[in-house]
Amino acid sequence: MTSAGTHPAPVTLAEYVEGVLDDDSARSTASHVDECPTCRQVVDDLRGVPAALRDLPAEMPVPEHVSARLTAAIAAEHARGSQTHAGDDHGTVAWFRRGVPRAVAAAASIAVLGLAGYIAVGGDGGPDEATTAGSGAESLSESAGENAGSGPGPRVAEDGGSPLDGQMQELEASTVTELEQATRGVWENRTEMAPGCGSALADQVGLELVGSVEHGSGVLVVLENPDAAQLEGRLVSTCGSTTAEALAAPVTVPVP
Amino acid sequence: MTRPSPAPRPSDEDLLRRHVAGDADAFGELVARHQDRLWAVALRTLGDQHDAADALQDAMINAFRRAGSFRSESAVTTWLHRIVVNACLDRVRHNAARPADPVAFDGSEVPGVTPSTMAVDDPAERTSMRLDLEQALATLPDEQRVPLVLVDVEGYPVADAAQMLDLPAGTVKSRCARARAKLLPLLAPGRSGTTGNQPGNDDVPSPTTHGPGGEQR
Numbered sequence: 359m360t361s362a363g364t365h366p367a368p369v370t371l372a373e374y375v376e377g378v379l380d381d382d383s384a385r386s387t388a389s390h391v392d393e394c395p396t397c398r399q400v401v402d403d404l405r406g407v408p409a410a411l412r413d414l415p416a417e418m419p420v421p422e423h424v425s426a427r428l429t430a431a432i433a434a435e436h437a438r439g440s441q442t443h444a445g446d447d448h449g450t451v452a453w454f455r456r457g458v459p460r461a462v463a464a465a466a467s468i469a470v471l472g473l474a475g476y477i478a479v480g481g482d483g484g485p486d487e488a489t490t491a492g493s494g495a496e497s498l499s500e501s502a503g504e505n506a507g508s509g510p511g512p513r514v515a516e517d518g519g520s521p522l523d524g525q526m527q528e529l530e531a532s533t534v535t536e537l538e539q540a541t542r543g544v545w546e547n548r549t550e551m552a553p554g555c556g557s558a559l560a561d562q563v564g565l566e567l568v569g570s571v572e573h574g575s576g577v578l579v580v581l582e583n584p585d586a587a588q589l590e591g592r593l594v595s596t597c598g599s600t601t602a603e604a605l606a607a608p609v610t611v612p613v614p
Numbered sequence: 615m616t617r618p619s620p621a622p623r624p625s626d627e628d629l630l631r632r633h634v635a636g637d638a639d640a641f642g643e644l645v646a647r648h649q650d651r652l653w654a655v656a657l658r659t660l661g662d663q664h665d666a667a668d669a670l671q672d673a674m675i676n677a678f679r680r681a682g683s684f685r686s687e688s689a690v691t692t693w694l695h696r697i698v699v700n701a702c703l704d705r706v707r708h709n710a711a712r713p714a715d716p717v718a719f720d721g722s723e724v725p726g727v728t729p730s731t732m733a734v735d736d737p738a739e740r741t742s743m744r745l746d747l748e749q750a751l752a753t754l755p756d757e758q759r760v761p762l763v764l765v766d767v768e769g770y771p772v773a774d775a776a777q778m779l780d781l782p783a784g785t786v787k788s789r790c791a792r793a794r795a796k797l798l799p800l801l802a803p804g805r806s807g808t809t810g811n812q813p814g815n816d817d818v819p820s821p822t823t824h825g826p827g828g829e830q831r
């Protein structure tokens with residue numbers, strides 16, 4: 359064991375096992391492991407980690423209070439839904455049409471994908487107020503309190519008017535690039551969130567449907583305009599949405 | 615023993631269809647059926663009960679609203695699972711972008727995991743080891759825990775995890791590797807010390823640095 363002082367760190371061995379070391383490091387690690395029973399053992403142990411994780415039980419008993427929250431939130435959704443036309447196949451779309459909080463939630467979750475500076479949007483309680491009926495908003499208030507000395511961020515519910523416009527401008531500034539990137543990704547990979555997802559939108563605007571992908575809390579539907587050799591990426595609420603449920607201005611990219 | 619007469623149990627897909635058609639109980643039944651599984655996903659992905667509860671609730675409301683867009687090409691469980699994972703990822707990003715949060719999703723390291731001090735020879739101890747493993751997962755930084763849970767626990771292919779996380783596959787692999795190195799002392803507590811206390815290794819603490827009780831039986 360003359361090499362005892364030079365054992366590669368476990369992290370290096372783990373990267374070696376995973377095949378992510380550069381060629382030189384991989385070569386030197388391999389030759390060390392070949393000659394070092396200690397490190398060979400570590401390598402074997404590392405190979406056992408994924409198996410141990412895979413063996414974790416698939417289920418864990420949900421705590422009573424969480425289960426109760428889910429039940430309450432679902433009941434609240436039903437209460438909302440029955441005010442519109444539940445039972446109708448477009449019931450879920452109709453709920454989205456009430457839309458501002460929902461759109462703000464999407465804006466918040468998307469904004470934080472981009473510039474951290476936009477966290478004022480995401481840290482203000484928007485997402486939970488929009489999507490939960492229970493104690494979620496409390497938890498966000500706590501986290502908003504931790505944010506900075508400037509007190510809680512703007513609260514969507516108190517704005518009264520139309521907070522969406524201002525939020526959307528910020529959203530656009532921060533996420534246009536991401537939407538463009540995601541649009542190209544859908545083109546390249548031909549992903550579909552569900553078969554036919556976005557076809558209503560495609561029909562409405564008269565373009566060919568390329569595909570769709572989940573993006574933030576919404577759905578990015580990608581359409582092709584063959585005449586202009588352009589792809590359009592439109593972020594909407596659901597697969598069944600039309601432009602009435604747009605969450606951001608459409609982006610266009612040239613057909614790659 | 616006689617065979618229990620099985621009450622006709624609606625399929626997940628039936629429940630979802632009924633929900634879309636306006637049945638007020640169907641969605642709740644679907645959630646009740648799968649909540650333990652979905653809770654495990656959320657809790658392991660986020661490593662925090664409070665966040666997991668928020669994410670699970672967001673996810674279920676999302677699923678409630680999007681049920682009309684479900685198509686039967688995938689299993690309902692797969693669909694729900696994915697919605698929960700996405701809600702968790704939203705929450706991780708949300709937390710990571712909070713200025714007060716010291717650990718950015720693509721950022722800094724946190725100290726390693728406290729290794730287990732017990733051997734894994736018998737089933738009872740294996741259960742303890744499993745609990746230790748759950749706890750250890752929870753202490754990993756988000757940037758490592760999330761990829762590791764997606765890939766090693768939930769079994770998503772690296773390419774899928776990379777797409778979900780919007781990271782290159784190589785980055786996902788290397789974060790998984792780092793996370794595994796941190797979990798190693800739990801799985802091989804007697805051995806990891808042999809490489810765990812050398813110069814330059816600050817990633818995996820040696821058992822000997824973590825108080826009494828490290829001796830093996």
Ligand SMILES: [Zn+2]
Binds near residue numbers: 364390394397
């Ligand atoms: Zn060695």
